[in-house]
Amino acid sequence: MYKTLVALTFGLLSSVAVAEQMYRWVDDQGVPQFGQQPPEGKSYQRVDITASPPPGGALREPAPLPSRDANPEEDQQSEIQAKADKAAEAKRLEQCTQLQANLRTLETNPRLSRTNDAGEVERIGEDERQELIAKAKADLENYCKN
Known part of the structure; x- marks a missing residue:
């Protein structure tokens, strides 16, 4: 049981370490592609995947506060x-x-x-x-x- 738990823990940690590098490029048909290896002979962008989005999606600006002069x-x-x-x-x-x-x-x-x-x-x-x-x-x- 102990060996299985240790193996599972190392497996999860190694998968996180491997998936840190992502690349984005556009193929010949104009479709964006993503992968862990950069393409040969094409321009690409490195995608930062270390920061997760906040719960509920992207951050939004807060709603403007009502002015004090306004009549409710x-x-x-x-x-x-x-x-x-x-x-x-x-x-x-x-x-x-x-x-x-x-x-x-x-x-x-x-x-x-x-x-x-x-x-x-x-x-x-x-x-x-x-x-x-x-x-x-x-x-x-x-x-x-x-």
Whole structure:
């Protein structure tokens, strides 16, 4: 048991010592490559692998502190307004995406049908389909301009 533990410890320590040198280069296809041996006849960079990144990824700058002159109520109201604006914009984009999909369906399918209030399936005529296409285009023009 003791010999196995000693062998395992030396194995782990030697693997750390071997893996200290890493090189980076770009191959003929433009793809970055990494290895423990530098390539023959190509320029390469030595990669420092001794420092591990902090837990959670790369270090970030701390968030700026709020100014003391700012009114907390105004800041809270502006945050609420900004969230409401983002939600409204997201809803508008979703509706525009649905409107574009509906227009594609109207334009590419000449034989459309729908279910009326009585639960019966009825076919949409060509004149009505053209009116729906014109209305969908007008709605896209009015509501989905960027």
